[in-house]
Amino acid sequence: MRYSALQILKQGLTGNKGWKPVWREPDPKPEYDIVIVGGGGHGLATAYYLAQEFQQANIAVIEKGWLGSGNIGRNTTIVRSNYLLPGNLPFYEFSLKLWEGLEQELNYNLMMSQRGVLNLYHSDAQRDAYARRGNAMRLEGVDAELLDVDQVRKLYPNLNHANARFPIHGGLLQRRGGTARHDAVAWGYARAADQKGVDIIQNCEVTGFLIESGKIAGIETSRGTIRATKIGVAVAGSTSRVMEKAELRLPIESHVLQAFVTEGIKPALPGVITYGAGHFYISQSDKGGLVFGGDLDGYNSYAQRGNLATVEHVVEAGVSMLPMIGRARMLRSWGGVMDMTMDGSPIIDKTPIDGLFLNCGWCYGGFKATPASGYCFAHLIARNQPHEAAIAYRLDRYETGHVIDEAGHGAQPNLH
Amino acid sequence: MRIACPYCGDRDQGEFVYLGDATVQRPDPAGQDAALAFQDYVYLRENPAGWHREYWYHEHGCRSWLVVERNTVTHEIRSASLCRPVQMPGTMQTDSDTEAEAGQ
Numbered sequence: 001m002r003y004s005a006l007q008i009l010k011q012g013l014t015g016n017k018g019w020k021p022v023w024r025e026p027d028p029k030p031e032y033d034i035v036i037v038g039g040g041g042h043g044l045a046t047a048y049y050l051a052q053e054f055q056q057a058n059i060a061v062i063e064k065g066w067l068g069s070g071n072i073g074r075n076t077t078i079v080r081s082n083y084l085l086p087g088n089l090p091f092y093e094f095s096l097k098l099w100e101g102l103e104q105e106l107n108y109n110l111m112m113s114q115r116g117v118l119n120l121y122h123s124d125a126q127r128d129a130y131a132r133r134g135n136a137m138r139l140e141g142v143d144a145e146l147l148d149v150d151q152v153r154k155l156y157p158n159l160n161h162a163n164a165r166f167p168i169h170g171g172l173l174q175r176r177g178g179t180a181r182h183d184a185v186a187w188g189y190a191r192a193a194d195q196k197g198v199d200i201i202q203n204c205e206v207t208g209f210l211i212e213s214g215k216i217a218g219i220e221t222s223r224g225t226i227r228a229t230k231i232g233v234a235v236a237g238s239t240s241r242v243m244e245k246a247e248l249r250l251p252i253e254s255h256v257l258q259a260f261v262t263e264g265i266k267p268a269l270p271g272v273i274t275y276g277a278g279h280f281y282i283s284q285s286d287k288g289g290l291v292f293g294g295d296l297d298g299y300n301s302y303a304q305r306g307n308l309a310t311v312e313h314v315v316e317a318g319v320s321m322l323p324m325i326g327r328a329r330m331l332r333s334w335g336g337v338m339d340m341t342m343d344g345s346p347i348i349d350k351t352p353i354d355g356l357f358l359n360c361g362w363c364y365g366g367f368k369a370t371p372a373s374g375y376c377f378a379h380l381i382a383r384n385q386p387h388e389a390a391i392a393y394r395l396d397r398y399e400t401g402h403v404i405d406e407a408g409h410g411a412q413p414n415l416h
Numbered sequence: 417m418r419i420a421c422p423y424c425g426d427r428d429q430g431e432f433v434y435l436g437d438a439t440v441q442r443p444d445p446a447g448q449d450a451a452l453a454f455q456d457y458v459y460l461r462e463n464p465a466g467w468h469r470e471y472w473y474h475e476h477g478c479r480s481w482l483v484v485e486r487n488t489v490t491h492e493i494r495s496a497s498l499c500r501p502v503q504m505p506g507t508m509q510t511d512s513d514t515e516a517e518a519g520q
Contacts, residue, residue: 240463251459302465309430398459
């Protein structure tokens with residue numbers, strides 16, 4: 001069924017009885033051409049682009065829990081491409097361009113809203129760093145504007161501009177950045193992939209890989225053996241656990257990142273703001289809740305929940321930037337498991353096992369990357385060579401020294 | 417989380433700084449395959465879901481380095497002990513090293 005305003009009108013007039021389930025729930029077949037492990041945003045996007053852009057057929061997506069139960073449903077919904085380094089910038093801009101046409105392409109309302117992402121700066125040195133970042137972006141054809149303090153005050157009069165220790169001097173604005181409805185991204189890709197014939201199999205956990213003379217031959221799952229000659233793994237925080245079954249040791253630590261939402265309030269923040277004097281980012285959902293997050297808890301964790309010390313730390317940063325949120329009540333906080341790499345940048349590459357492909361290491365920037373990650377991973381699986389936008393995301397870059405360390409923190413995953 | 421520091425007793429996690437996996441061993445820089453061994457030591461991790469031996473530094477306390485055993489799924493902590501001097505591969509063990517270890 002194609003969604004449209006006319007369809008809503010028609011269904012509304014006939015008691016909303018004609019809506020169909022958005023995707024099928026098939027049983028796994030004994031054999032597929034391509035199996036994608038992980039039914040989150042990246043896995044579903046990969047399956048969709050394999051079918052849509054690379055004309056592949058006979059594809060399955062295997063998900064341990066329910067569809068979109070991981071980080072695609074746990075993030076702070078921010079979409080942007082304001083990166084600095086040559087390996088990252090073209091990839092994230094490719095992603096943002098895909099985002100811009102995604103609702104029409106998927107025929108699904110993603111509530112994509114290019115409301116602008118503003119990074120505040122608080123010192124001369126920080127302004128220089130953001131000017132450099134903005135210049136790097138513009139050289140790649142990405143939009144970036146360096147705002148002074150008056151321009152920021154006009155956009156956001158309610159920030160703590162006169163903070164004695166960290167006065168706001170201005171900000172770097174990417175107007176094309178913004179937010180998207182995170183769950184809808186998973187549902188939209190799932191629906192579009194399903195319509196292309198992709199089997200989405202939920203509650204099906206991978207228990208092992210079938211490897212025959214160095215080549216992948218299939219997977220063992222909780223619902224039986226599934227044979228396939230090409231397998232792509234996109235399981236984010238569970239990457240080390242899954243790839244251990246193929247005896248791969250990876251440059252990844254799993255860390256917990258918390259996010260928070262307040263009660264709904266009247267429109268107060270027109271766009272996304274990130275704090276330069278602390279790690280804090282905030283936007284307002286269309287429902288009115290302030291959605292925000294900050295640092296990782298900082299220790300290895302698979303718990304999908306964090307500790308109170310980090311809650312306090314994030315809220316302190318928030319109140320110092322935007323004192324008015326001190327009066328808002330926090331409704332919920334939750335945690336997601338991040339696949340933090342040693343240089344803070346992702347991996348989309350082949351593995352030493354022929355036919356086994358790996359997509360991981362999204363740290364806590366995976367949501368905005370969803371379309372390009374799926375597209376580039378599909379390109380790699382279908383054509384057996386990397387997409388030009390993801391050419392730097394090699395698995396062996398730690399061995400060769402070609403790390404992409406955007407934050408400059410070195411091999412310390414909890415600092416990226 | 418609260419970590420039972422051997423010097424200071426049960427203390428809030430906020431007093432500590434996390435370093436990471438305590439099972440990796442610094443390889444011998446003069447060894448034959450030193451470059452690969454260092455790649456392994458610096459970058460590759462087991463990243464287990466379950467019990468994890470890890471370094472914590474008691475920055476706002478006694479400033480000792482600790483090895484803590486913590487469950488990464490439940491955040492339960494079952495032990496915390498002081499770091500000991502480590503015998504580097506390829507180096508001679510001296511009498512003073514032996515005494516330091518015995519003293520712990």
